[in-house]
Amino acid sequence: MTNKGRGLLIVISGPSGAGKGTICKEFLDRHPDVALSVSATTRSPRNGEVEGINYYFMSKEEFKEKIEVNDFLEYAEVYDNYYGTPKSNVEEVLESGKDVILEIDIQGALKVKENTEEGVFIFILPPSMEELKQRIIKRGSETQESLMKRFKSAYKEINFVSRYNYAVVNDEVDLAVEKLESIVCAEKCRVDRIKHSILDSKEGIIHEQLYD
Amino acid sequence: MTNKGRGLLIVISGPSGAGKGTICKEFLDRHPDVALSVSATTRSPRNGEVEGINYYFMSKEEFKEKIEVNDFLEYAEVYDNYYGTPKSNVEEVLESGKDVILEIDIQGALKVKENTEEGVFIFILPPSMEELKQRIIKRGSETQESLMKRFKSAYKEINFVSRYNYAVVNDEVDLAVEKLESIVCAEKCRVDRIKHSILDSKEGIIHEQLYD
Numbered sequence: 001m002t003n004k005g006r007g008l009l010i011v012i013s014g015p016s017g018a019g020k021g022t023i024c025k026e027f028l029d030r031h032p033d034v035a036l037s038v039s040a041t042t043r044s045p046r047n048g049e050v051e052g053i054n055y056y057f058m059s060k061e062e063f064k065e066k067i068e069v070n071d072f073l074e075y076a077e078v079y080d081n082y083y084g085t086p087k088s089n090v091e092e093v094l095e096s097g098k099d100v101i102l103e104i105d106i107q108g109a110l111k112v113k114e115n116t117e118e119g120v121f122i123f124i125l126p127p128s129m130e131e132l133k134q135r136i137i138k139r140g141s142e143t144q145e146s147l148m149k150r151f152k153s154a155y156k157e158i159n160f161v162s163r164y165n166y167a168v169v170n171d172e173v174d175l176a177v178e179k180l181e182s183i184v185c186a187e188k189c190r191v192d193r194i195k196h197s198i199l200d201s202k203e204g205i206i207h208e209q210l211y212d
Numbered sequence: 213m214t215n216k217g218r219g220l221l222i223v224i225s226g227p228s229g230a231g232k233g234t235i236c237k238e239f240l241d242r243h244p245d246v247a248l249s250v251s252a253t254t255r256s257p258r259n260g261e262v263e264g265i266n267y268y269f270m271s272k273e274e275f276k277e278k279i280e281v282n283d284f285l286e287y288a289e290v291y292d293n294y295y296g297t298p299k300s301n302v303e304e305v306l307e308s309g310k311d312v313i314l315e316i317d318i319q320g321a322l323k324v325k326e327n328t329e330e331g332v333f334i335f336i337l338p339p340s341m342e343e344l345k346q347r348i349i350k351r352g353s354e355t356q357e358s359l360m361k362r363f364k365s366a367y368k369e370i371n372f373v374s375r376y377n378y379a380v381v382n383d384e385v386d387l388a389v390e391k392l393e394s395i396v397c398a399e400k401c402r403v404d405r406i407k408h409s410i411l412d413s414k415e416g417i418i419h420e421q422l423y424d
Contacts, residue, residue, distance in 0.1 A: 182398045186399070
């Protein structure tokens with residue numbers, strides 16, 4: 001799904017348990033020309049993790065320098081380590097004309113939205129709140145109170161859907177991936193994205209055809 | 213492509229020669245559940261034309277009454293006859309949850325845009341200006357001056373693309389129809405269209421699951 005112009009920044013997000021990871025994996029399998037955004041982290045590489053594939057590994061000093069020069073689309077501190085999406089890497093891939101998928105939690109996605117004008121923000125919804133509840137139960141919340149608390153948190157998170165451009169219900173992975181493909185295809189037909197290239201190419205040709 | 217909520221109003225438009233008729237026909241063949249908007253006219257039915265299929269035939273008095281009560285999404289007078297898109301008919305189909313395709317010239321589409329808040333406006337582009345020029349030549353303009361005039365008119369028309377939501381290049385009919393399908397699918401995932409149904413269904417279920 002490369003195109004001649006700039007690539008699309010496709011932000012895939014949603015509550016945990018909605019299945020965004022599965023959908024992204026299937027989409028990338030079908031479209032090897034689309035890049036997956038690689039996060040930077042200050043934690044140590046685990047066995048088998050490869051620099052630039054799993055993460056960009058860096059020291060806390062390096063990470064903080066990048067924060068200073070505003071080179072993260074988003075970042076967060078988790079258990080004394082930093083994680084973030086390096087702006088310059090994403091920029092480079094988009095500029096080359098390749099689409100980039102950024103799979104990220106809701107908090108991260110909202111920060112990305114603050115830090116960039118572009119981006120197609122897609123919210124993955126669980127098949128149903130009942131299904132989400134079943135998954136929460138399976139994760140081992142035992143008391144009615146604890147179940148209530150987790151469920152309320154998912155409930156709250158789903159309200160953030162209104163900050164996104166699209167919502168895709170993950171009822172069947174294949175169907176959800178097809179919807180994702182449709183969204184990417186449609187976005188590339190949006191006049192506000194391609195207007196200049198249409199009018200420029202028209203301009204070029206009319207000169208060639210009529211005024212030469 | 214019916215959905216539970218209101219149907220989509222899909223406005224397919226573009227310069228003559230771009231092939232919008234072929235694309236609409238193929239789309240409707242693939243999606244028999246999508247309705248084609250039927251125009252009203254004051255001209256007499258021709259042999260074989262069926263009321264409600266080819267046109268809604270009406271007298272000039274009837275037509276003018278409908279204009280008075282603002283019951284046209286657009287209308288025009290052509291060679292002493294009126295042609296128009298009856299608002300109430302389109303409304304009825306959309307309300308039933310069916311999508312409606314409105315195939316219409318650029319002038320008509322822009323009037324529809326003035327008269328309704330909804331509508332997905334799709335501009336069909338010719339494969340290239342060179343191809344459009346070839347078609348214009350084939351239509352029999354003989355002098356360089358006449359060719360120039362027609363070409364300039366198509367050139368002007370293409371500028372209206374900026375008033376549309378999407379542009380689809382009709383290079384291959386199959387590909388163009390697939391893009392149209394993607395646009396319809398993506399529009400049905402747009403958060404601003406489905407937000408309320410997501411949040412409402414969530415609301416219903418959380419009450420059922422937690423508070424009963």
